[in-house]
Amino acid sequence: MIYERVELSDNVGFTSIIDDKFKSCSLAVYFLTELSDKTAAVNNLATGVLTISNSRYKTYADMCEKLSELYGAVLCSVARKKGNAQILGLRASWLDNKYAIDGEDIGGEMRDLIRSCLFSPNVCGEAFDSDSFALAKKDLLDRIDGELNQKNVYAVSQAVKLAFRDEPASCAAYGSRDAASAASPEDAFRAYQEMLRTAQIEIYYVSPQKDDSLAEMFRENFAEIKRSPKPVKISDHSPLKPEPLTVTEEFDVNESKMVMFFKTDSDDRYALKMLSVIYGELPFSKLFLNVREKLSLCYYCSCISMATKGAFMVESGVERSNIEKAKAEILAQLDEMKKGNITDNEINGALMALDNAVLQITDSPSGYISWFFDCFTDGRFITPQEHYKEFAAVTKERIIAAANSLKPDCVYLMLNKEVQE
Amino acid sequence: MEKEILTCTRTGDSCIHVKHRSGLDIYICEMNGFSSIEAQFGTKYGSINTVFKTSSDPEYTCVPEGIAHFLEHKLFENEDCKVFELYAQTGASCNAMTSFDRTCYFFSCSKNYEENLRILLKFVQEPYFTQENVDKEMGIIGQEIKMTNDNPEWRVFFNMLGCMYHAHPVKTDIAGTAESIAKIDADLLYKCYDTFYNLNNMVLSIAGNISADKVLEICDECLHPCADKGLECVFPDEPDGIVRPEIRETQPVGASIFNLGCKCSPRLGLERLRDVTAASVASSLLTDPALPMCEKLLKDGVINSTFGGEVFYGSGYFTLIFSGESDFPELVREALFNEIDRLLTEGINEKDFQRIKKSSYGALVTELNNVEAVTNLMLSSYIDGISPYDTIEVISALTSADVMDFMRRELRRDRAVLSIIEKEK
Numbered sequence: 001m002i003y004e005r006v007e008l009s010d011n012v013g014f015t016s017i018i019d020d021k022f023k024s025c026s027l028a029v030y031f032l033t034e035l036s037d038k039t040a041a042v043n044n045l046a047t048g049v050l051t052i053s054n055s056r057y058k059t060y061a062d063m064c065e066k067l068s069e070l071y072g073a074v075l076c077s078v079a080r081k082k083g084n085a086q087i088l089g090l091r092a093s094w095l096d097n098k099y100a101i102d103g104e105d106i107g108g109e110m111r112d113l114i115r116s117c118l119f120s121p122n123v124c125g126e127a128f129d130s131d132s133f134a135l136a137k138k139d140l141l142d143r144i145d146g147e148l149n150q151k152n153v154y155a156v157s158q159a160v161k162l163a164f165r166d167e168p169a170s171c172a173a174y175g176s177r178d179a180a181s182a183a184s185p186e187d188a189f190r191a192y193q194e195m196l197r198t199a200q201i202e203i204y205y206v207s208p209q210k211d212d213s214l215a216e217m218f219r220e221n222f223a224e225i226k227r228s229p230k231p232v233k234i235s236d237h238s239p240l241k242p243e244p245l246t247v248t249e250e251f252d253v254n255e256s257k258m259v260m261f262f263k264t265d266s267d268d269r270y271a272l273k274m275l276s277v278i279y280g281e282l283p284f285s286k287l288f289l290n291v292r293e294k295l296s297l298c299y300y301c302s303c304i305s306m307a308t309k310g311a312f313m314v315e316s317g318v319e320r321s322n323i324e325k326a327k328a329e330i331l332a333q334l335d336e337m338k339k340g341n342i343t344d345n346e347i348n349g350a351l352m353a354l355d356n357a358v359l360q361i362t363d364s365p366s367g368y369i370s371w372f373f374d375c376f377t378d379g380r381f382i383t384p385q386e387h388y389k390e391f392a393a394v395t396k397e398r399i400i401a402a403a404n405s406l407k408p409d410c411v412y413l414m415l416n417k418e419v420q421e
Numbered sequence: 422m423e424k425e426i427l428t429c430t431r432t433g434d435s436c437i438h439v440k441h442r443s444g445l446d447i448y449i450c451e452m453n454g455f456s457s458i459e460a461q462f463g464t465k466y467g468s469i470n471t472v473f474k475t476s477s478d479p480e481y482t483c484v485p486e487g488i489a490h491f492l493e494h495k496l497f498e499n500e501d502c503k504v505f506e507l508y509a510q511t512g513a514s515c516n517a518m519t520s521f522d523r524t525c526y527f528f529s530c531s532k533n534y535e536e537n538l539r540i541l542l543k544f545v546q547e548p549y550f551t552q553e554n555v556d557k558e559m560g561i562i563g564q565e566i567k568m569t570n571d572n573p574e575w576r577v578f579f580n581m582l583g584c585m586y587h588a589h590p591v592k593t594d595i596a597g598t599a600e601s602i603a604k605i606d607a608d609l610l611y612k613c614y615d616t617f618y619n620l621n622n623m624v625l626s627i628a629g630n631i632s633a634d635k636v637l638e639i640c641d642e643c644l645h646p647c648a649d650k651g652l653e654c655v656f657p658d659e660p661d662g663i664v665r666p667e668i669r670e671t672q673p674v675g676a677s678i679f680n681l682g683c684k685c686s687p688r689l690g691l692e693r694l695r696d697v698t699a700a701s702v703a704s705s706l707l708t709d710p711a712l713p714m715c716e717k718l719l720k721d722g723v724i725n726s727t728f729g730g731e732v733f734y735g736s737g738y739f740t741l742i743f744s745g746e747s748d749f750p751e752l753v754r755e756a757l758f759n760e761i762d763r764l765l766t767e768g769i770n771e772k773d774f775q776r777i778k779k780s781s782y783g784a785l786v787t788e789l790n791n792v793e794a795v796t797n798l799m800l801s802s803y804i805d806g807i808s809p810y811d812t813i814e815v816i817s818a819l820t821s822a823d824v825m826d827f828m829r830r831e832l833r834r835d836r837a838v839l840s841i842i843e844k845e846k
Contacts, residue, residue, distance in 0.1 A: 020454070021790075023432070023786055023789060023790045024786075024790055060716070065711035068780040069779065071779050071780060071782065071783030071786075072780030073783070094783075095783045095786060095787060099783075101782070131720065135719060139725050142725045142727075142746055145676045146676035146746060148675035149674045149675055149676055149678070150572075151571050151572075252673050252845070253673060254570050254571050255567040282509075282514075283508075283515070283516075284505045284508070289505075292561065296560035299564035299565045317568050318564075319564070345510075348510075349512070351512075352511060352532075353509075356514070359456045359532065360456055360529070364790075364791060
């Protein structure tokens with residue numbers, strides 16, 4: 001594997017990863033901006049419409065036809081968040097030219113298509129093409145409405161809003177329905193121009209052989225843009241609520257959901273991750289073995305450390321009548337960790353799992369892209385092996401300290417309507 | 422034992438097939454440059470296999486719905502520990518899944534694959550069921566059934582199957598029901614285990630950073646030879662027609678969704694692969710946003726980007742399913758069948774057909790980039806009775822006339838079922 005990051009323009013990074021085991025090429029273009037209710041939806045619409053049409057392929061039908069001619073090349077928009085940042089952009093992947101049956105230059109055609117999407121979009125005056133915008137808008141509104149279809153996703157989303165109330169991180173990556181409904185093609189185009197000027201931009205290209213033409217294309221096009229990047233503060237510690245809050249909603253569902261949030265003032269992210277793995281990320285973690293296997297209280301019960309926000313989340317699917325028992329056992333298992341009831345086997349098992357996981361990062365283009373993007377947002381470029389060494393250096397005492405730093409912040413409950421208490 | 426090298430002439434990829442002396446079929450793909458290893462140990466035993474006999478059984482045995490899935494859960498428990506605890510010592514990620522026609526146990530790792538493989542082969546061959554541990558599992562599986570019933574994608578799919586199949590057990594939830602699993606006991610689990618977890622009915626698929634010789638050495642060490650028991654599964658007679666054409670259910674969802682399934686004739690082996698490939702290309706043509714029908718439905722707001730199609734098949738069932746989010750699924754059904762009629766009258770545009778073929782070929786080649794996908798490919802080919810690279814060959818040979826023939830034979834209005842999950846008003 002060969003890795004190189006160059007700065008193409010002011011705060012525009014281009015990371016190239018060459019790995020000859022792959023049969024395809026992958027590209028990700030990420031715009032980082034601060035999450036805000038005012039801009040999240042319109043920013044999302046702006047990048048959403050980029051993948052629907054461009055000045056060369058002026059309708060979604062034309063765009064889809066071209067992509068399928070290129071052996072089913074994939075082009076899609078991205079909208080997610082990390083800490084207080086909204087991460088928008090596009091991702092593309094295509095078959096390496098070596099596998100083209102008729103000798104087509106798939107890579108060259110994709111480079112031109114992506115150039116047109118980003119730097120020559122389908123606009124009419126100072127607005128995105130209205131038909132393309134309408135498609136992007138319907139898709140976004142449907143995504144927002146459809147969140148309730150997946151009950152666990154909805155429950156976590158509501159819990160996140162509660163945990164980070166009044167902070168940028170409370171905002172959904174997609175933005176709000178009201179803001180999306182109100183946005184016009186003009187608003188979205190303006191938002192895109194603003195992102196091109198002010199967003200931090202990171203581009204990742206994974207390919208089986210060296211190819212500088214994409215970096216050159218980006219360099220030439222960004223040279224035309226007067227950049228004035230705004231810094232984005234991704235990480236901060238979310239404040240602990242004065243009193244833990246519980247919010248409930250009732251739905252006509254069979255299984256209730258409980259999402260518990262804790263806050264921490266610890267910056268020891270490696271100890272928090274070790275704590276998370278031993279406590280509840282894996283099938284041999286304390287939550288799985290006790291809450292699910294021993295007491296049969298939940299089909300799933302797992303946790304995650306959100307180091308960028310100083311938060312820690314436990315999510316579970318549970319019968320309404322068992323909620324208090326499940327909560328008590330979840331807290332009891334955390335108390336065990338606070339008291340230092342952590343075995344060498346548990347620590348070694350967590351390390352082994354992390355060792356296996358970090359080695360698999362290099363087995364997919366998306367693994368590479370996630371890894372290097374996380375390094376960028378963390379402000380620290382290390383190899384997966386160096387990352388593992390940080391975990392190996394975590395002592396039991398640091399894990400205990402991380403456990404003791406967790407303080408209850410809030411609980412979101414999705415309750416089954418039918419059971420009367 | 423003879424190593425058979427299977428090669429994809431289009432890409433140069435290859436894998437090894439061995440019929441092990443224990444009775445097990447083994448597929449191995451050494452993937453240079455990759456760090457991870459994926460292994461799947463599977464049996465041709467899923468939720469549809471509820472009536473069966475072996476050559477030594479005087480009569481057919483009929484078992485409760487959901488027992489294959491229940492057995493999968495219980496096999497993760499050894500006499501002296503849980504299987505998860507063994508994998509905790511090696512760092513591998515392990516899990517299992519039960520579908521309609523298979524149960525698979527798998528691990529993923531990048532170190533210690535030899536030890537992980539030993540654990541996998543050992544625990545699947547050493548069942549330990551007691552009435553106590555069976556009773557304890559009822560609660561967890563009951564929770565799982567409740568959870569899946571809250572999943573609208575699951576509900577819309579099973580509602581469709583229930584309206585499509587009169588008798589075939591594919592219409593029943595993989596995990597069964599609270600009532601059906603209550604009838605399961607340790608003896609029944611052993612009966613099913615002894616019948617279906619015979620190595621002659623099983624497959625090992627392993628890919629990634631491995632040595633084929635080492636894998637075979639471990640197989641020699643861990644596999645207990647089995648006599649072929651002459652397993653026979655039977656399915657009730659299933660009429661060609663459907664039960665009813667439409668079903669609606671209201672759920673607390675944010676977006677209404679639908680499944681539109683066309684009941685097709687089930688086939689086997691390579692004949693089925695040809696139909697699967699033709700159905701898949703037909704589905705791509707009928708859901709292609711580049712073509713006028715979809716373009717209009719998108720523009721009119723009838724569908725969104727979730728609209729797509731998939732082929733669903735197994736022993737005794739074959740369905741082409743169109744699905745997505747829509748507040749107007751009846752319009753989607755009408756548009757689809759009008760488009761099928763148009764294509765059958767006017768023919769398929771050859772340029773569109775070649776474009777879809779290229780796209781399918783690209784997706785298949787890209788799959789070979791991925792260790793997990795290669796493991797799945799090899800295992801599925803065994804279950805489906807074909808060779809791992811047959812699909813690439815069949816798609817390359819497919820003509821538009823083959824797709825027309827499939828559509829004419831199988832995509833009929835009178836065999837279509839529309840299942841809808843609607844938002845609460």
